[in-house]
Every structure is written in C-alpha cells, then in structure tokens.
Amino acid sequence: MSAVGATARPVVFRNGLVLTMDDAHTVLEGADVLVVGDRIAGVGVGLTAPDGALEVDATGGIVMPGMVDTHRHLWQTAMRGYGADWTLTQYFVWYYLEWGKVFRPQDIYAGNLLGGIEALDAGVTTTVDWSHGLRTIDHADAAVDALEAVPGRFVLGYGNIQAGPWEWSTTPEFRDFIQRRIHGKELGFQMAFDVTGDPSFPEKAAFEVARELDAAVTTHSGVWGATGDDSIRLIHENGFMTPKNIYVHSATLSADSYQRIAASGGSVSVSTESEQSAGQGYPPTWVLRQHGIPVSLSMDTSVWWSGDLFSAMRTTLSADRSREHFEAHAKSETITHHALRAEQVVDWATRGGAKALGMDHLIGSLEQGKKADVVLIKNDASPAMFPVLNPYGHVVFQAQRGDVHTVVVDGRVVKADGRLVGDDLSGAKQKVGETVDFLRETLGEQAWRSGMNPDIPQTTVLDNPYQYTDFATGATHGQQDA
Numbered sequence: 001m002s003a004v005g006a007t008a009r010p011v012v013f014r015n016g017l018v019l020t021m022d023d024a025h026t027v028l029e030g031a032d033v034l035v036v037g038d039r040i041a042g043v044g045v046g047l048t049a050p051d052g053a054l055e056v057d058a059t060g061g062i063v064m065p066g067m068v069d070t071h072r073h074l075w076q077t078a079m080r081g082y083g084a085d086w087t088l089t090q091y092f093v094w095y096y097l098e099w100g101k102v103f104r105p106q107d108i109y110a111g112n113l114l115g116g117i118e119a120l121d122a123g124v125t126t127t128v129d130w131s132h133g134l135r136t137i138d139h140a141d142a143a144v145d146a147l148e149a150v151p152g153r154f155v156l157g158y159g160n161i162q163a164g165p166w167e168w169s170t171t172p173e174f175r176d177f178i179q180r181r182i183h184g185k186e187l188g189f190q191m192a193f194d195v196t197g198d199p200s201f202p203e204k205a206a207f208e209v210a211r212e213l214d215a216a217v218t219t220h221s222g223v224w225g226a227t228g229d230d231s232i233r234l235i236h237e238n239g240f241m242t243p244k245n246i247y248v249h250s251a252t253l254s255a256d257s258y259q260r261i262a263a264s265g266g267s268v269s270v271s272t273e274s275e276q277s278a279g280q281g282y283p284p285t286w287v288l289r290q291h292g293i294p295v296s297l298s299m300d301t302s303v304w305w306s307g308d309l310f311s312a313m314r315t316t317l318s319a320d321r322s323r324e325h326f327e328a329h330a331k332s333e334t335i336t337h338h339a340l341r342a343e344q345v346v347d348w349a350t351r352g353g354a355k356a357l358g359m360d361h362l363i364g365s366l367e368q369g370k371k372a373d374v375v376l377i378k379n380d381a382s383p384a385m386f387p388v389l390n391p392y393g394h395v396v397f398q399a400q401r402g403d404v405h406t407v408v409v410d411g412r413v414v415k416a417d418g419r420l421v422g423d424d425l426s427g428a429k430q431k432v433g434e435t436v437d438f439l440r441e442t443l444g445e446q447a448w449r450s451g452m453n454p455d456i457p458q459t460t461v462l463d464n465p466y467q468y469t470d471f472a473t474g475a476t477h478g479q480q481d482a
C-alpha cells in the first residue's frame with residue numbers, strides 16, 4: 001500500500017460522537033481521536049495533541065473506523081451502471097462468455113483505479129478486489145499497479161474467469177507474480193475462484209496452492225443455479241474449509257451447508273444489493289444469524305450497484321427485517337421486536353470485515369495502537385445530519401457517502417472537508433473514458449445497446465373483479481355499465 005512509509009502529520013479529531021466499535025461497542029460523546037504516524041494514539045475526551053497536529057472539528061459529526069468491503073470486482077467499475085437492469089444470467093453471458101475476454105490490462109487498471117478512489121471517497125478504507133478478470137499475468141500486474149497507486153488498504157483476490165483455477169494457479173508465471181508483487185508487500189492476498197460442484201473436484205489443485213501460499217480462498221457460494229450445496233460439501237470433504245475462507249453470498253444453501261461453514265469458522269460476505277437484484281437468493285443474514293456464522297458486508301460490483309457500504313448497511317438491515325416479518329406473517333404472527341439492530345450492521349461493515357480478513361488486530365475499531373483508518377461523517381449543510389440522536393441508526397438510515405467529511409488511511413488524510421486529496425481522480429476518469437471508448441468500438445453499437453437494455457419479459461395485469469371510478473366525471477366503470 002502506497003500510504004505506508006509516508007510521514008504524515010499528526011491528526012486529531014475534536015469533539016465528535018465516537019463509535020469505537022471495540023469489543024464493548026463503546027460510544028463516546030464530545031470525544032477526540034488522535035492519530036500519530038500510522039497508529040491511533042488515543043481515544044477519549046480532551047486529549048492533548050502534539051504541536052503542529054492537524055485539528056479536525058468533529059462537532060456534530062460521527063467518528064468511526066474505516067469501513068471494510070470484503071468483495072468488490074473493482075475492474076468492473078469501468079462499466080459503471082451499464083448492467084443496472086441485468087439478471088445474473090445476463091451478467092454471466094456478458095462478462096464470462098462474450099466480453100470479459102476483450103478487456104486489456106489497461107482496462108483492468110482503469111477500473112481498479114477509479115473504483116479504488118471511489119471506495120476512499122465513501123469511507124471504505126479496506127477493499128478486497130475480487131479480481132476475476134486476470135486472464136494474463138499482464139492483467140494481474142495492471143491490477144496491482146492500480147491498487148498501489150491509490151492510498152487505500154487493499155487485498156487482491158486473484159482470479160480469472162477465462163480459465164479453471166486449477167489451470168491459472170499452477171503456472172510458473174503465477175508463482176513468479178506472487179514472488180514479485182505479493183510476498184513481502186503490504187498488499188493483502190487471497191485466491192478468488194468458484195467451485196462448480198463437479199464431483200471430480202478439479203478445484204482441488206487451486207486449494208492446494210492456496211494452502212501452500214497460506215492464502216485465504218474467497219468463493220461465490222450459494223448462488224442459485226451456479227454454486228450450491230455440492231460445492232460446499234466438496235470443499236469440506238476434501239479438507240479445505242478453513243476459518244480464513246470467505247463464502248460470498250451463500251444465499252441458497254441447505255442447513256447442512258450452513259452448519260459446515262459454521263463449524264469450520266469461515267465467514268460469509270453478504271452483498272445485499274446484489275442478492276436482491278441479480279438472483280443469487282434471498283440476502284442471507286436472517287439465516288446466517290440462526291447458525292452463528294460471522295458476517296461481513298460487500299458491494300460486489302458497480303456495473304449494477306453502488307460502491308459504498310452505506311447502501312450495504314441499509315439494504316442488509318432492511319432485507320433481514322423484511323424476511324423476519326414475512327416469515328412471521330406466514331404463521332399469522334407479528335414481530336414486535338426486531339432481532340437485528342443498526343448497531344450490528346455497523347459492526348459488520350467495520351469490525352466484521354476486519355475479522356473476516358484476519359486483520360482484526362490491525363483495523364476495524366478505534367482503539368489505541370491500532371492502525372489509523374478513521375472516518376468522520378459530518379455535513380453541516382445537510383438537513384439529514386441533524387439531529388444525531390441514535391448514532392448507529394444515523395449511520396445506517398440517514399447518512400450517505402456525500403456526508404463523508406474526512407478519511408484517514410494508515411495515518412494519512414485522503415479526504416478532507418468532503419474533498420479527496422492526493423489522488424488522481426481526473427487521471428482515472430480519463431483512463432476509464434478510454435476504456436469505455438475501446439469497449440464501445442469493440443462491441444459495436446448494436447451489441448453495446450442490447451447489452452445495456454435486455455429484453456423485458458411479457459407481463460400481464462391480472463383481471464380485477466372490482467370496478468374503478470373515473471374521478472374526472474364521477475362515472476363508475478365496470479360490468480354494470482355493459
């Protein structure tokens with residue numbers, strides 16, 4: 001990470017409402033957070049700051065740990081919003097079968113650069129780049145070049161949808177890449193691939209490489225029609241379920257699979273906006289809670305959705321409650337008390353992500369000695385930022401990324417007064433623009449338009465036995481008119 005080694009000026013946030021997200025979820029009012037070097041030097045009321053420290057007035061704002069996104073296909077940021085009306089099937093056809101293979105290394109670079117900057121702007125200080133467009137080592141080098149150019153904390157999830165994981169993970173070029181770009185570097189590393197459920201378990205070779213590299217495996221699981229219980233069973237029966245594994249979505253699994261995940265200590269990365277729209281299955285926190293499976297949050301891809309964890313927290317809390325009410329109503333019961341609280345989803349967006357990545361000792365909470373990844377949510381110009389009465393509820397249901405005032409990563413200010421600092425946003429926009437031009441030309445105008453505008457299935461409005469009134473004339477229409 002490029003922020004490492006930078007000699008940053010000390011920073012002190014003054015007089016904020018501080019959500020520490022420590023074990024006790026301590027909340028401090030009128031409190032300060034002091035950052036010295038790359039560490040949090042103190043959290044409390046009336047701290048003494050070193051001479052020359054940057055003073056940030058947090059009055060009226062909420063200070064919280066930087067958020068952690070455990071699954072984001074950053075390279076797809078270059079096609080932001082293009083697939084807003086897609087289903088998962090259309091996504092697979094577009095990226096996996098038809099057009100993913102035309103992306104060049106510079107296109108991966110462009111998407112990663114813009115997506116990485118976007119994450120910082122939204123207060124997401126750690127992102128897992130679930131990078132499954134790495135069809136050559138040049139693409140992988142480009143992905144890492146971009147991550148290193150953004151002053152955030154990143155984990156590269158190495159993947160390649162154009163080849164089997166047993167193919168790309170066992171080449172000398174891949175080993176060389178690990179030596180050159182990962183070993184001894186600040187950049188985190190995971191292996192990102194899916195397990196199809198093929199009984200011969202060809203993915204075994206890739207799991208063995210991950211084991212040898214001591215790398216976590218992140219895998220899309222419980223995706224309706226793609227990766228189901230067979231995938232989970234094969235991973236388990238072959239001895240590759242470790243506490244490091246991250247199971248993305250896990251929305252369509254049996255109790256048996258959830259039990260295997262729970263018993264192995266693995267965690268699930270929930271992408272509620274994705275699951276609600278693409279069709280992996282119902283966002284699973286309501287069932288993960290029943291099995292005691294740890295949760296982290298993620299935004300998946302901005303080819304469809306937003307790239308900020310405010311959306312993840314809001315949709316996740318809402319989807320969980322929707323399901324609780326829905327299940328109760330089916331039994332003619334009423335939910336009078338919500339089981340899932342705003343406080344818990346803020347935990348999932350911060351500490352939960354840190355735990356899933358095995359980085360809990362470094363990030364995820366505001367505690368003395370931890371790495372200084374700090375976010376101030378404050379917007380004096382916004383009516384929605386006053387009054388702040390219930391801070392967790394405010395973060396989840398009131399705040400949005402435009403309210404992210406200051407962001408510190410590894411002790412370095414990367415956003416101040418609502419503006420990004422020290423990044424190359426205009427350069428990133430230019431590079432993404434070049435990628436968009438290239439793709440549009442490569443696809444041709446017809447494919448470009450039809451890809452963005454899938455056919456709408458025929459729907460019919462149901463017959464209605466009741467009449468309706470024409471309010472303009474007072475006339476009643478219906479069978480009696482006949």
Ligand SMILES: [Zn+2]
Binds near residue numbers: 220300
């Ligand atoms: Zn995904």
